Amino acid sequence: MATVLLPALLRAADEYEPIRLAMVEDQLGARGVRNAAVLRAMRTVPRHLFVPPASRSKAYADHPLYIGQGQTISQPYIVAFMSEMLDPRPHHRVLEIGTGSGYQAAVLALLAKEVYTIEIVPDIARRSGELLKQLGCANVFPREGDGYQGWPEKAPFDRIILTAAPPEVPKALTDQLKPGGILVAPVGVQRQELVVIEKRLDGTLKKRSSIPVRFVPMVPATR
Numbered sequence: 001m002a003t004v005l006l007p008a009l010l011r012a013a014d015e016y017e018p019i020r021l022a023m024v025e026d027q028l029g030a031r032g033v034r035n036a037a038v039l040r041a042m043r044t045v046p047r048h049l050f051v052p053p054a055s056r057s058k059a060y061a062d063h064p065l066y067i068g069q070g071q072t073i074s075q076p077y078i079v080a081f082m083s084e085m086l087d088p089r090p091h092h093r094v095l096e097i098g099t100g101s102g103y104q105a106a107v108l109a110l111l112a113k114e115v116y117t118i119e120i121v122p123d124i125a126r127r128s129g130e131l132l133k134q135l136g137c138a139n140v141f142p143r144e145g146d147g148y149q150g151w152p153e154k155a156p157f158d159r160i161i162l163t164a165a166p167p168e169v170p171k172a173l174t175d176q177l178k179p180g181g182i183l184v185a186p187v188g189v190q191r192q193e194l195v196v197i198e199k200r201l202d203g204t205l206k207k208r209s210s211i212p213v214r215f216v217p218m219v220p221a222t223r
Protein backbone atom coordinates (compact mmCIF):
# COMPACT_ATOMS: atom_id res chain seq x y z
CA MET A 1 0.00 0.00 0.00
CA ALA A 2 1.22 3.48 -0.82
CA THR A 3 2.19 5.46 2.24
CA VAL A 4 0.49 8.67 3.14
CA LEU A 5 1.64 10.36 6.28
CA LEU A 6 -1.15 11.95 8.21
CA PRO A 7 0.45 14.54 10.48
CA ALA A 8 0.65 13.33 14.05
CA LEU A 9 -1.33 16.35 15.15
CA LEU A 10 -4.39 15.30 13.16
CA ARG A 11 -4.14 11.71 14.29
CA ALA A 12 -3.90 12.71 17.94
CA ALA A 13 -6.86 15.05 17.61
CA ASP A 14 -9.05 12.54 15.84
CA GLU A 15 -11.94 12.06 18.23
CA TYR A 16 -14.00 10.71 15.31
CA GLU A 17 -12.07 7.45 15.02
CA PRO A 18 -14.60 5.29 16.91
CA ILE A 19 -17.45 6.61 14.73
CA ARG A 20 -15.37 6.02 11.63
CA LEU A 21 -14.57 2.43 12.57
CA ALA A 22 -18.27 1.81 13.29
CA MET A 23 -19.16 3.32 9.89
CA VAL A 24 -16.79 0.89 8.16
CA GLU A 25 -18.30 -2.07 9.98
CA ASP A 26 -21.98 -1.14 9.86
CA GLN A 27 -22.20 0.52 6.44
CA LEU A 28 -19.45 -1.11 4.39
CA GLY A 29 -18.67 -4.53 5.85
CA ALA A 30 -22.35 -5.28 6.43
CA ARG A 31 -23.15 -4.43 2.78
CA GLY A 32 -20.47 -6.68 1.36
CA VAL A 33 -17.42 -4.47 0.76
CA ARG A 34 -14.60 -6.99 1.11
CA ASN A 35 -11.47 -5.40 -0.38
CA ALA A 36 -9.14 -5.21 2.63
CA ALA A 37 -7.15 -2.26 1.29
CA VAL A 38 -10.35 -0.28 0.64
CA LEU A 39 -11.64 -1.01 4.15
CA ARG A 40 -8.29 0.01 5.62
CA ALA A 41 -8.29 3.28 3.67
CA MET A 42 -11.86 4.04 4.78
CA ARG A 43 -10.79 3.44 8.39
CA THR A 44 -7.84 5.79 7.96
CA VAL A 45 -9.02 8.88 6.08
CA PRO A 46 -10.52 11.50 8.44
CA ARG A 47 -13.74 12.10 6.45
CA HIS A 48 -14.93 14.77 8.91
CA LEU A 49 -12.13 17.08 7.73
CA PHE A 50 -13.58 17.05 4.19
CA VAL A 51 -16.93 18.55 5.21
CA PRO A 52 -17.63 22.07 6.51
CA PRO A 53 -17.18 22.39 10.31
CA ALA A 54 -20.94 22.72 10.84
CA SER A 55 -21.54 19.31 9.20
CA ARG A 56 -18.78 17.43 11.01
CA SER A 57 -21.13 15.53 13.29
CA LYS A 58 -22.89 14.14 10.18
CA ALA A 59 -19.71 13.27 8.29
CA TYR A 60 -19.95 9.53 8.99
CA ALA A 61 -23.71 9.18 8.47
CA ASP A 62 -25.06 6.74 5.90
CA HIS A 63 -25.93 9.30 3.21
CA PRO A 64 -24.33 11.89 0.92
CA LEU A 65 -23.86 15.39 2.32
CA TYR A 66 -24.42 18.69 0.60
CA ILE A 67 -21.29 20.71 1.21
CA GLY A 68 -22.01 23.97 -0.64
CA GLN A 69 -21.40 25.40 -4.13
CA GLY A 70 -23.49 22.69 -5.80
CA GLN A 71 -21.19 20.08 -4.39
CA THR A 72 -21.81 16.87 -2.49
CA ILE A 73 -19.57 14.39 -0.74
CA SER A 74 -20.78 10.90 -1.64
CA GLN A 75 -22.22 8.47 0.88
CA PRO A 76 -19.35 6.48 2.45
CA TYR A 77 -20.72 3.24 0.97
CA ILE A 78 -20.64 4.66 -2.57
CA VAL A 79 -17.03 5.82 -2.14
CA ALA A 80 -16.06 2.35 -0.91
CA PHE A 81 -18.13 0.53 -3.57
CA MET A 82 -16.64 2.59 -6.41
CA SER A 83 -13.14 2.15 -5.00
CA GLU A 84 -13.70 -1.61 -4.91
CA MET A 85 -15.00 -1.63 -8.51
CA LEU A 86 -11.99 0.44 -9.58
CA ASP A 87 -9.64 -2.08 -7.95
CA PRO A 88 -6.59 0.19 -7.79
CA ARG A 89 -3.24 -1.47 -7.12
CA PRO A 90 -0.23 0.03 -5.30
CA HIS A 91 1.70 0.61 -8.56
CA HIS A 92 -1.21 2.31 -10.37
CA ARG A 93 -1.66 5.86 -11.64
CA VAL A 94 -5.27 6.91 -11.22
CA LEU A 95 -7.20 9.80 -12.79
CA GLU A 96 -10.20 11.21 -10.91
CA ILE A 97 -12.70 13.64 -12.48
CA GLY A 98 -14.51 15.84 -9.94
CA THR A 99 -12.20 16.45 -6.96
CA GLY A 100 -14.95 18.09 -4.93
CA SER A 101 -14.03 17.90 -1.26
CA GLY A 102 -10.97 15.75 -2.03
CA TYR A 103 -12.23 12.82 0.07
CA GLN A 104 -12.34 10.21 -2.70
CA ALA A 105 -8.88 11.37 -3.84
CA ALA A 106 -7.53 10.91 -0.29
CA VAL A 107 -8.98 7.37 -0.15
CA LEU A 108 -7.41 6.56 -3.54
CA ALA A 109 -4.10 8.03 -2.36
CA LEU A 110 -3.85 5.12 0.09
CA LEU A 111 -4.62 2.55 -2.61
CA ALA A 112 -2.57 3.68 -5.61
CA LYS A 113 0.84 5.12 -6.41
CA GLU A 114 -0.37 8.44 -7.83
CA VAL A 115 -3.73 10.16 -8.05
CA TYR A 116 -4.34 12.90 -10.63
CA THR A 117 -7.56 14.76 -9.89
CA ILE A 118 -9.36 17.47 -11.86
CA GLU A 119 -11.98 19.93 -10.58
CA ILE A 120 -13.76 22.45 -12.79
CA VAL A 121 -14.79 25.02 -10.14
CA PRO A 122 -11.67 27.10 -9.33
CA ASP A 123 -12.59 27.84 -5.72
CA ILE A 124 -13.35 24.19 -4.94
CA ALA A 125 -10.14 23.08 -6.66
CA ARG A 126 -8.10 25.51 -4.60
CA ARG A 127 -9.66 24.50 -1.28
CA SER A 128 -9.47 20.75 -1.76
CA GLY A 129 -5.93 21.10 -3.11
CA GLU A 130 -4.89 22.91 0.07
CA LEU A 131 -6.55 20.37 2.34
CA LEU A 132 -4.95 17.40 0.56
CA LYS A 133 -1.59 19.09 0.95
CA GLN A 134 -2.18 19.81 4.64
CA LEU A 135 -3.06 16.15 5.19
CA GLY A 136 0.20 15.08 3.62
CA CYS A 137 -1.31 13.41 0.54
CA ALA A 138 1.89 13.96 -1.41
CA ASN A 139 0.93 11.48 -4.12
CA VAL A 140 -2.23 13.40 -5.08
CA PHE A 141 -1.83 15.88 -7.93
CA PRO A 142 -4.88 18.17 -8.08
CA ARG A 143 -5.61 20.69 -10.76
CA GLU A 144 -8.35 22.96 -11.96
CA GLY A 145 -9.68 22.04 -15.38
CA ASP A 146 -12.35 20.43 -17.49
CA GLY A 147 -12.68 16.72 -16.87
CA TYR A 148 -14.15 16.15 -20.34
CA GLN A 149 -10.62 16.65 -21.68
CA GLY A 150 -8.97 14.35 -19.15
CA TRP A 151 -5.27 14.99 -18.52
CA PRO A 152 -3.55 14.07 -21.81
CA GLU A 153 -0.07 15.12 -20.62
CA LYS A 154 -0.20 12.53 -17.83
CA ALA A 155 -2.01 9.78 -19.77
CA PRO A 156 -2.32 6.86 -20.03
CA PHE A 157 -3.84 5.88 -16.68
CA ASP A 158 -4.28 2.43 -15.14
CA ARG A 159 -7.59 3.50 -13.64
CA ILE A 160 -10.05 6.35 -14.20
CA ILE A 161 -12.90 7.29 -11.85
CA LEU A 162 -15.58 9.91 -12.46
CA THR A 163 -17.44 11.36 -9.49
CA ALA A 164 -19.69 13.64 -11.53
CA ALA A 165 -22.10 12.16 -14.07
CA PRO A 166 -21.75 12.78 -17.83
CA PRO A 167 -24.61 11.83 -20.22
CA GLU A 168 -22.21 9.26 -21.64
CA VAL A 169 -18.60 8.34 -20.98
CA PRO A 170 -16.39 10.86 -22.85
CA LYS A 171 -14.20 9.28 -25.53
CA ALA A 172 -11.23 11.44 -24.42
CA LEU A 173 -11.30 9.52 -21.14
CA THR A 174 -11.49 5.97 -22.52
CA ASP A 175 -8.69 7.03 -24.91
CA GLN A 176 -6.56 7.91 -21.86
CA LEU A 177 -7.10 4.50 -20.26
CA LYS A 178 -4.31 1.91 -20.56
CA PRO A 179 -5.07 -1.43 -22.18
CA GLY A 180 -6.02 -3.68 -19.26
CA GLY A 181 -7.31 -0.62 -17.41
CA ILE A 182 -10.66 0.01 -15.69
CA LEU A 183 -12.89 3.10 -15.72
CA VAL A 184 -15.76 3.57 -13.25
CA ALA A 185 -18.36 6.31 -13.80
CA PRO A 186 -21.88 7.36 -12.92
CA VAL A 187 -23.58 7.85 -16.29
CA GLY A 188 -26.93 9.34 -17.26
CA VAL A 189 -29.08 12.44 -17.05
CA GLN A 190 -32.44 11.73 -15.37
CA ARG A 191 -31.55 8.23 -14.29
CA GLN A 192 -27.96 7.39 -13.59
CA GLU A 193 -26.23 4.08 -13.21
CA LEU A 194 -22.71 3.17 -12.31
CA VAL A 195 -20.87 1.93 -15.39
CA VAL A 196 -17.68 -0.14 -15.29
CA ILE A 197 -15.59 -0.18 -18.47
CA GLU A 198 -12.64 -2.47 -18.99
CA LYS A 199 -10.23 -1.79 -21.82
CA ARG A 200 -9.11 -5.13 -23.21
CA LEU A 201 -5.49 -5.65 -24.22
CA ASP A 202 -6.51 -5.25 -27.89
CA GLY A 203 -7.95 -1.81 -27.05
CA THR A 204 -11.65 -2.73 -27.35
CA LEU A 205 -14.00 -1.78 -24.51
CA LYS A 206 -16.13 -4.08 -22.40
CA LYS A 207 -18.91 -2.24 -20.60
CA ARG A 208 -21.25 -3.33 -17.87
CA SER A 209 -23.82 -1.57 -15.72
CA SER A 210 -23.81 -1.78 -11.96
CA ILE A 211 -26.03 -0.13 -9.34
CA PRO A 212 -28.27 2.96 -9.77
CA VAL A 213 -26.63 6.10 -8.36
CA ARG A 214 -27.18 9.84 -8.06
CA PHE A 215 -24.29 12.19 -8.65
CA VAL A 216 -24.10 15.88 -9.58
CA PRO A 217 -23.94 16.30 -13.36
CA MET A 218 -20.59 16.68 -15.03
CA VAL A 219 -20.83 20.19 -16.45
CA PRO A 220 -19.42 21.12 -19.84
CA ALA A 221 -16.65 23.71 -19.84
CA THR A 222 -17.90 27.20 -20.66
CA ARG A 223 -14.67 28.53 -22.08
Ligand code: SAH
Pocket: 070, 071, 072, 073, 074, 097, 098, 099, 100, 101, 102, 103, 104, 105, 118, 119, 120, 121, 124, 145, 146, 147, 148, 163, 164, 216, 217, 218, 219, 220, 221
Ligand atom coordinates in the same frame (compact mmCIF):
# COMPACT_ATOMS: atom_id res chain seq x y z
N1 SAH B 1 -15.14 13.17 -5.45
C1 SAH B 1 -15.80 14.19 -4.66
C2 SAH B 1 -17.28 14.30 -4.92
C3 SAH B 1 -17.52 14.94 -6.23
S1 SAH B 1 -18.85 16.10 -6.34
C4 SAH B 1 -15.56 13.97 -3.19
O1 SAH B 1 -14.97 12.97 -2.80
O2 SAH B 1 -15.98 14.85 -2.42
C5 SAH B 1 -18.64 16.40 -8.07
C6 SAH B 1 -17.59 17.43 -8.40
O3 SAH B 1 -17.40 17.38 -9.79
C7 SAH B 1 -18.04 18.87 -8.08
O4 SAH B 1 -17.08 19.48 -7.26
C8 SAH B 1 -18.11 19.53 -9.44
O5 SAH B 1 -17.72 20.90 -9.43
C9 SAH B 1 -17.12 18.69 -10.26
N2 SAH B 1 -17.32 18.73 -11.71
C10 SAH B 1 -18.48 18.86 -12.40
N3 SAH B 1 -18.25 18.87 -13.72
C11 SAH B 1 -16.89 18.74 -13.89
C12 SAH B 1 -16.05 18.70 -15.03
N4 SAH B 1 -16.50 18.81 -16.28
N5 SAH B 1 -14.72 18.56 -14.82
C13 SAH B 1 -14.21 18.47 -13.56
N6 SAH B 1 -14.98 18.51 -12.45
C14 SAH B 1 -16.30 18.65 -12.60
